Amino acid sequence: MRRSLAVTAVAAALLLAACGSSTNNAASSSAPAGSESASPSPTSTCSPDSLETVTPGTLTVATGEPAFEPWVVGDKPESGEGFEAAVAYAVAEQLGYTKDQVTWIRTTFDSAIAPGPKDFDFNIQQYSITPDREKVVDFSSGYYSLTQAVVTYKGSPIDGATSVADLKDAKLGAAVGTTSLDAIESQIAPNQQAQVFNDNAAAVTALKNKQIDGLVVDLPTAFYLAAAEIENGTIVGQLPDSADDKEQLGLLLAKDSPITDCVSQAVDALAADGTLAGLEDKWLAQAGAPVLKP
Numbered sequence: 001m002r003r004s005l006a007v008t009a010v011a012a013a014l015l016l017a018a019c020g021s022s023t024n025n026a027a028s029s030s031a032p033a034g035s036e037s038a039s040p041s042p043t044s045t046c047s048p049d050s051l052e053t054v055t056p057g058t059l060t061v062a063t064g065e066p067a068f069e070p071w072v073v074g075d076k077p078e079s080g081e082g083f084e085a086a087v088a089y090a091v092a093e094q095l096g097y098t099k100d101q102v103t104w105i106r107t108t109f110d111s112a113i114a115p116g117p118k119d120f121d122f123n124i125q126q127y128s129i130t131p132d133r134e135k136v137v138d139f140s141s142g143y144y145s146l147t148q149a150v151v152t153y154k155g156s157p158i159d160g161a162t163s164v165a166d167l168k169d170a171k172l173g174a175a176v177g178t179t180s181l182d183a184i185e186s187q188i189a190p191n192q193q194a195q196v197f198n199d200n201a202a203a204v205t206a207l208k209n210k211q212i213d214g215l216v217v218d219l220p221t222a223f224y225l226a227a228a229e230i231e232n233g234t235i236v237g238q239l240p241d242s243a244d245d246k247e248q249l250g251l252l253l254a255k256d257s258p259i260t261d262c263v264s265q266a267v268d269a270l271a272a273d274g275t276l277a278g279l280e281d282k283w284l285a286q287a288g289a290p291v292l293k294p
Contacts (some may be wrong), residue, residue, distance in 0.1 A: 023245035037294055041202045046262035047096045052260065053121045059097045061088045062120035065106035068224060071126065077104045083283035086122045091251070093123075094266035099232050101191055111138060118254040120178070128218040130202055141264040142248025143276055148183040149222035149289055150236040151208065152214040161236050163293035171195065173212040179247070180216040184236040187239050188216075204229050221291060226288075236247050237292040238285075 049098050054060045063084065066075045072083035080089045080099070092102045104217065105120055112123045115136040121254040128141045150167065152158050158170045165236065167188050174181040184194040195212055197203040203215050204225060219238060226233035251267065253260050285291065 003081060010036040010072050046055075046099065046259075046265060051095065051259050051262060054119060055103070058103055059092050059095065059100055060103045060105060060120045060122040061092070062105050062107045062112060062125075063088075063120075064109060067125065068227060069104075070223060070283045071220070078102075079124045083144075083279055083287075084126070086268075087276065087282060088122075088124050090270050090279065091143075091263065091266045093104045094269055097261060112252060115255070120259075121259060122251040122253050122255075123253055126228050126249055128250045131174045134253055137255050138253040138260040139250035140147040140253065140260065142250050143267050143270070144249040144280065146214055146218045146220070146240075146247040146249065147241065147291075148180050148187075149219045149238045150214045150216055150292075151207070151222045151230065151235055152232050153230055156210075157213045159234060161289075161292070164239065165293075167214070167236075167261040167292075170213040171211075172214050173197055173206055173214055174216045175200050175203055180218065182240055219237070219284070220249075222289065223287075235289045237290045240291060240294050 046059055048059075051059075061077070061079050063072060067077055067082075067084075068075075069082060071082050071084040073079065073085070077085040079089065080086055083115065089099060089102065090147070094098070102266065107120070107125075109122060111121070112118070112120075112125070113133060113136070115128065127133070127139070129142060135141070150161075150172070158167060161167055161170075164187065168191055170190055171192055172184050172188065172190055174184055174197070176196045176198060181194060181196060183188065192283060195203075195206065197206065200215075200221065201215060203217075206212050207230060208217050214236060215225070216239075222235050226235050251263055267276075
């Protein structure tokens with residue numbers, strides 16, 4: 001009786017396999033016994049064996065050249081040191097890639113955002129997700145919500161401030177039409193009217209000439225200005241969260257990339273389990289951009 005049942009089961013399995021498509025067979029190869037009629041799980045289609053990457057079995061990740069701290073430490077993304085380098089490896093691990101299966105290349109910011117095929121699987125260099133950009137490239141789910149930050153120079157009247165209240169008497173500036181200017185008016189509400197500039201370059205010049213005490217910009221810009229544009233530049237701190245619809249940074253992929261959904265699933269999982277928050281605290285908040293007290 002047992003032998004008869006076993007032969008029948010094997011015959012049924014072979015019949016099902018013959019009727020299924022090659023795609024379904026590949027997708028369900030890791031499904032548990034008895035689940036032939038179930039839909040393929042996300043993990044079975046989002047693995048190195050099934051992802052259609054630029055180089056099979058390898059995840060090719062791009063970033064800028066140079067890549068600045070604290071996003072990438074020492075311009076060496078392969079070390080995994082720095083917020084975005086660490087995020088890239090966390091996404092890779094979530095997809096099932098080992099560190100040895102990750103390859104880094106460099107691109108300019110503008111060339112990566114341009115329409116056309118890509119020689120990377122995803123690019124990570126502080127790309128804001130915008131409707132205009134989504135017309136020509138794909139984005140993953142957001143891995144970081146942009147915050148506004150206050151930049152100054154060492155020894156300024158607001159150097160060492162730890163709270164929003166400490167900025168009430170400051171002379172602050174921002175570029176016209178930006179969320180940074182909105183943040184000054186709505187979150188800080190200083191006693192002096194904010195100075196408005198045509199662009200960040202003009203605002204930086206005013207800060208260098210000590211015409212203003214501090215400049216409000218998004219955090220990625222703040223890190224760059226403090227490190228490369230302003231002599232003895234320093235970040236006073238990040239403004240506290242104030243909106244649910246904040247601008248997001250996403251991993252950039254080619255338009256209609258076959259791996260966009262899988263990459264987004266990986267980012268969502270890292271957000272859900274607290275990995276992204278932990279990396280943000282380690283590499284951004286502790287890298288000289290503390291959150292100011294309300």
